Amino acid sequence: MKKTLIAIAALAAFSVSYAQSSVTLFGVIDTGITYGSASPGSNLWQLSSGEWSGSRIGFRGREDLGGGLAAGFHLEAGFDSDSGVGKSTSENNVTKAGGDGIGFNRRATISLMGSWGELRLGRDKNPLYDGFNDFDPFGGDTVAAAYMWQAGREMYNNTTAVKRVSNSIGYLLPKGLGGFYGRAMVATGENSDPSNLNATTNTAYKGDGDYAGFYAGYDNNGKGPFTAGVSYGKTQYGYNIAKTKGGNLTNWQIGATYDFGVVKLWGLYSNDTVGQSVAHQELNGNGWSLGLTAPMGSGNLAASYSTYKWDAGYTQAGKPFYAGTPNGDKYSVGYFYSMSKRTWLYGALGYINVKDGLNTPLGGSTFNTGFTSGNSTGVDLGIRHSF
Template identity: 40%
Template sequence: MKKSLTAIAALAVTGLAAAQSSVTMFGVVDAGVSYQSATSRDAATGASSKQTRTTLSNSGYNSSRIGFRGTEDLGGGLAASFWLEAPITNDDGATGISTFNRRSTVSLSGGFGELRLGRDYTPTFWNDTVFDPFGTNGSGTNVISSVNGSTGLNNTNYVRASNSIGYFLPPNLGGFYGQLQYSLHENTDSSTAADTASTNSNAGRYIGGRFGWANGPLDVAVSAGQNIAVDTLALTRKVQTINLGASYDFGPVKLFGELSNVQNKFDTALGNAHDSYNGYLIGATVPVGAGLIRASYSTVRYNEGAAGITGEDPRVQKLALGYVHNLSKRTALYATVARVNNRNDAAYTGSLSSAITTGYSSNGVSYTGLPRSSTGYDFGIRHAF
């Protein structure tokens, strides 16, 4: 009897293993030396200050990560799959598989498309990263992405949204693709709570979509989304995004472009107000033997009536240039240099981390001016498995 039970258990395990058509462990380990500097000037006194920092960083080319994904063929054209992906900080080893907050989803797919549940990338983020030659990584990250993800907007659902329900079109539509996503806020609605966005039952909710067409060398997509941001000052704050991106591969050179508009809308006790951020990006990649040259120019114009930024034309501009040398399909060396310029008090908050503060202290003297210019360099190695 005992042997029979053992045999039945073994057959059951064998059957499960056969049904699970694929399980894959994957990851990226990326490390490099980064140098960052920022110069500011006090508007009142004219005094200037410079800060610099050199670090051994990670994710300068691709984000360091480790993950597991699998697919089971259910028959009849149906498949179930999962994806669990965790960030890692290989430069200090402090962050390992403690969370799967890069992505944690379970899916059911078939001829109808794919239904995906869990934490996933938002549709409005995809255009910012797909049509950026630097893939929103390292010092070359475009300023559209940096401003949209800044602490000032507090748009926690900019890159990813938790508790989301997503639908993806099937891949056999002649190049057309698309997705819709709704993120549940999971808050308790209380009729006695103060009416602020931090207690609003909709705070943290995201809804968005992205639709595009990719055929041959051309890829073009438009996306739109809205996030209810948590804010203790405003009664309700909505961050609304719409962007349009495209790329065209000519062979010797691949061109990229994006237009973006973000509206930061406030509903306060004193009335309604909104800030707007209009940006665009142009870029290119050029294959050179085993390497790839990358270049981009991006800019965002600020209209922050609520935030009080002044100037005739407040904007931030960024020029980035990089080179990737592929030692193999999985291993690459990379180098990037980027330069940021702020005009008329545009408050840039981005990946050149020494430029994100609005005040400086040097030799016991405090400066309140915003950063006027910033420079970043990355030199590193990326290995994927």
């Protein structure tokens, strides 16, 4: 009896603390069957996690400070729902996040909010990433995502700060600006001075992983048929050989949507520039996508076409950097069926044809590494539940 009373008292104390802190537990579990094939002759079947939405668990909270001010926090950890393996994070915006250790890799921020907007510190989504997802009919997920934009970053093989950024300081405009919104971010890789490094190692230079970017747009507060946005980001990356700084990655995008009721149209254009390095002169690539979504029964049908091309580029000796002009096209279709507000079934199909050495992923969490020249096909069948 005494133990029971102690347990009840402990639960009551926790409930009071929980209410005072306004803490919310939330998450997503997304699991499905995925198939992918790439010419010549390779294929893969597997149970996968996070094809539509990354599986995650998190905590967020808010405290009113008075005078119109509030403090808040957001901790969000990704994991593989098919295996239970947690996701680690990247501390310096250079090394890629890995697995086998739970960490708040998706977001770990503390905020101060008021009528002037929000100041946010920590690890957060890159504004450029939001600027892509908001104008892809697949939201940047599944094998059907308009993922040709990723070709620009995969060719350079430095995608760490393209999605999420550590050590960031961000500012978000307040709501109530007539449908206009925006956010800006700066971050540091917190890497050492190059004079202390071995030029033959892959250790990051001072300044590597430093990032600056923004995303601004208009959505009429979600009440109108038209939305538009522009986003920009620049991440510094250096080459250690000969201690020569270069290879900085600069990206910008512009997108728009228009909802006719029976069908919604989506469009996006992206441009990528890789700065000079000891290996090459400046490299440039660009791509675009067009898509549509339409309500169908208890769900939504989505389809898109996307394309991407790199210029051939030149080495520092003036020779072609690529043998041709790496390029590719992607065709996608999918259906998302609502079983309830929190539970969905989905199916998606993506087909890519890449040429002249373009290295691009199909998309989704399973095929997020590149296939070389040839044809690639991916299929997702899954279920997503949020809480």
